[in-house]
Amino acid sequence: xxxxxxxxxLSAAGPVSLSAHRAVFRAPAALRGRGPALLAEIEAxxxxxxxxASFPTAQKLGAVAGRDGVVVVNATEGEPASAKDRLxxxxxxxxxxxxxxxxxxxxxARMVDIGIARSAPASLxxxxxxxxxxxxxxPGVELTVHATPEHFVxxxxxxxxxxxxxxxxxxxxxxxxxxxxxxxGRPTAVINCETAAQLAWIVEHGAQEFRRRGTDDEPGxxxxxxxxxxxxxxxxEAAIGMPLADVAWAGGAPIDGTCPxxxxxxxxxxxxxxxxxxxxxxxxxxxxxxASTGAGVLVPLPDRVCAWCQTTRLLHWMAGESSxxxxxxxxxxxxxxxxxxEISRGENVVTRTGQLERWAGQIDHRGGCxxxxxxxxxxxxxLRVHRDLIAAHAAARGCPKGAPAFLTIPETRSNPWR
Amino acid sequence: MAVKRRLAVDPLLCDGRGLCAELAPxxxxxxxxxxxxxxxxxxxxxxxxxxxxxxxxxxxLALRIEPTDRTxxxxxxxxxx
Numbered sequence: 001x002x003x004x005x006x007x008x009x010l011s012a013a014g015p016v017s018l019s020a021h022r023a024v025f026r027a028p029a030a031l032r033g034r035g036p037a038l039l040a041e042i043e044a045x046x047x048x049x050x051x052x053a054s055f056p057t058a059q060k061l062g063a064v065a066g067r068d069g070v071v072v073v074n075a076t077e078g079e080p081a082s083a084k085d086r087l088x089x090x091x092x093x094x095x096x097x098x099x100x101x102x103x104x105x106x107x108x109a110r111m112v113d114i115g116i117a118r119s120a121p122a123s124l125x126x127x128x129x130x131x132x133x134x135x136x137x138x139p140g141v142e143l144t145v146h147a148t149p150e151h152f153v154x155x156x157x158x159x160x161x162x163x164x165x166x167x168x169x170x171x172x173x174x175x176x177x178x179x180x181x182x183x184x185g186r187p188t189a190v191i192n193c194e195t196a197a198q199l200a201w202i203v204e205h206g207a208q209e210f211r212r213r214g215t216d217d218e219p220g221x222x223x224x225x226x227x228x229x230x231x232x233x234x235x236x237e238a239a240i241g242m243p244l245a246d247v248a249w250a251g252g253a254p255i256d257g258t259c260p261x262x263x264x265x266x267x268x269x270x271x272x273x274x275x276x277x278x279x280x281x282x283x284x285x286x287x288x289x290x291a292s293t294g295a296g297v298l299v300p301l302p303d304r305v306c307a308w309c310q311t312t313r314l315l316h317w318m319a320g321e322s323s324x325x326x327x328x329x330x331x332x333x334x335x336x337x338x339x340x341x342e343i344s345r346g347e348n349v350v351t352r353t354g355q356l357e358r359w360a361g362q363i364d365h366r367g368g369c370x371x372x373x374x375x376x377x378x379x380x381x382x383l384r385v386h387r388d389l390i391a392a393h394a395a396a397r398g399c400p401k402g403a404p405a406f407l408t409i410p411e412t413r414s415n416p417w418r
Numbered sequence: 419m420a421v422k423r424r425l426a427v428d429p430l431l432c433d434g435r436g437l438c439a440e441l442a443p444x445x446x447x448x449x450x451x452x453x454x455x456x457x458x459x460x461x462x463x464x465x466x467x468x469x470x471x472x473x474x475x476x477x478x479l480a481l482r483i484e485p486t487d488r489t490x491x492x493x494x495x496x497x498x499x
Contacts, residue, residue, distance in 0.1 A: 327449075327451060331450075
C-alpha cells in the first residue's frame with residue numbers, strides 16, 4: 001500500500017469544475033428515492049467518520065433514516081493542525097456536495113446544512129461557486145451553507161446545530177441527542193466534510209473497491225495533515241493501517257525515532273519517537289498508546305522544540321477556547337495550564353506533576369461536551385511520554401531547550417460565539 | 419422488576435453550590451473546585467432517600483434522578499435561521 005494510491009484527485013490548482021467532476025461521478029439525483037440501497041452500500045463499505053471519533057457512518061445515518069431528518073456537514077475544521085477539510089472544499093467542492101446530497105438521499109432527508117468557518121473564506125467561496133455552477137438547486141434537497149464563528153468548540157456538533165438553529169455557537173450538553181432533536185427540532189445526523197467526500201466515492205466505485213484499502217475494521221484511506229519542521233502543513237492521502245512513519249514521511253516530516261509525535265490533533269495525544277516508528281496509522285494500533293487517528297493530524301516535533309512547553313501552550317489555548325459553561329472547564333482547564341506552566345519554569349515540579357495527575361482524573365468525562373476530555377487526553381499522554389523531559393525541567397530550573405515556540409496557536413477572540 | 423435509577427448532574431447548569439455533597443455524601447463528592455462528582459451507578463433503596471433530598475435542595479435545578487438507560491431529553495425548538 002502506498003500513499004495516494006487512490007487519490008481523491010486532490011489538486012492545488014483550484015476547484016475541479018462540475019463537468020470534470022461529472023466525467024467521473026454520476027449526478028446524485030439519479031439515486032434519489034433509493035435510500036435503503038444507498039444505506040446498505042455505505043454499511044457494506046464499513047466507512048467510519050473522519051472528524052475524530054471514527055463512528056460508523058452507516059449507523060449514524062441509519063438512526064435518522066426515514067424520519068424526515070436533516071444531514072449536517074461539519075466542515076468547521078476548528079482543529080488548528082488540520083487542513084484537510086479546507087483543501088477538500090477548495091479542490092473538490094463537488095465531491096463533498098455530492099456526498100452530502102447522497103447522504104440525504106440515503107436517509108430520505110430533504111434538508112442539508114453545511115457549516116464552514118468564517119476564517120476559511122476560500123472554502124466558503126469554492127462551495128458557493130460550486131452550488132451556483134450546479135444551477136443553485138439540487139433536486140429534492142434544500143442546501144444551506146453557514147459561515148460559522150472561528151472557534152474550536154463550534155465544531156462540537158451540538159454547538160454547530162445550535163448555531164444553525166439561530167442560537168450562539170455553544171455546546172448544549174450531552175443529553176441533547178441530535179439524532180432525536182437537532183436542526184429545526186428534527187432528527188439530525190452530523191457528518192464530517194471528508195466523510196461526505198468518502199461517501200460519494202463509495203457510492204460511485206462501490207463498497208468492495210473501497211475496502212481494498214485500509215483494514216477490515218477501519219477500511220479505506222483517509223486524509224492526514226502533516227506538520228513539517230518549518231511549521232508548514234501538508235495534506236496526504238494514506239491507506240489506514242499503513243505505517244504511521246510512512247504517512248509522516250510522505251507528508252515531508254520524517255520521524256527520527258527520538259522526537260515525540262503529536263497524533264490526532266491539538267486535542268490528540270503524544271506518542272514517543274520509538275513508538276511512532278513501530279505503530280500503524282489506525283485507531284486499533286494507536287488505542288493501546290492512548291492515542292487515535294483523530295482528525296488525521298500528525299505533528300512530528302523537531303529536535304529543537306520542547307514537547308512539554310508545547311503542551312503547556314496548548315493547555316493555555318484550550319483554557320481560552322472553553323465556552324465557560326461547566327465548572328470543570330471554567331476551573332479545571334486554567335488550573336491544568338498554570339500547573340503545566342510552573343513545570344515549564346522548573347518550579348515545584350513534583351507537586352505540580354502530582355496535581356496534574358489528580359486533576360486529570362477529576363476532570364475526565366465531566367463536562368457538557370468532549371472538550372475537557374480532549375485536554376485530559378493530551379495531558380495524560382504528555383505525562384506518560386515526556387517524563388524525562390519534566391525531570392530535565394526540574395534539573396535545569398527551566399526549559400532545557402529554551403522553550404521555542406513551534407505549534408501555531410490561533411488567537412482567541414473576545415466574543416467568539418456569534 | 420423496578421427501573422434502576424441514578425443520580426445525575428447537568429454540568430451546564432451546575433453552579434457548584436455544593437448542597438448535594440452535604441445531603442448525599444455517599445453518592446456525591448466535590449472536586450478541588452467545589453463542583454460535584456456524581457456516582458453514576460444505580461441507586462440502592464436506602465440511598466434513594468438522600469438522593470431525592472439532594473435533588474430538591476439544588477438551587478439551580480441541575481441535579482436529577484433519571485433511569486440508568488436514559489440518554490436523551492427533548493429541547494425547546496428555536497427558530498431556524
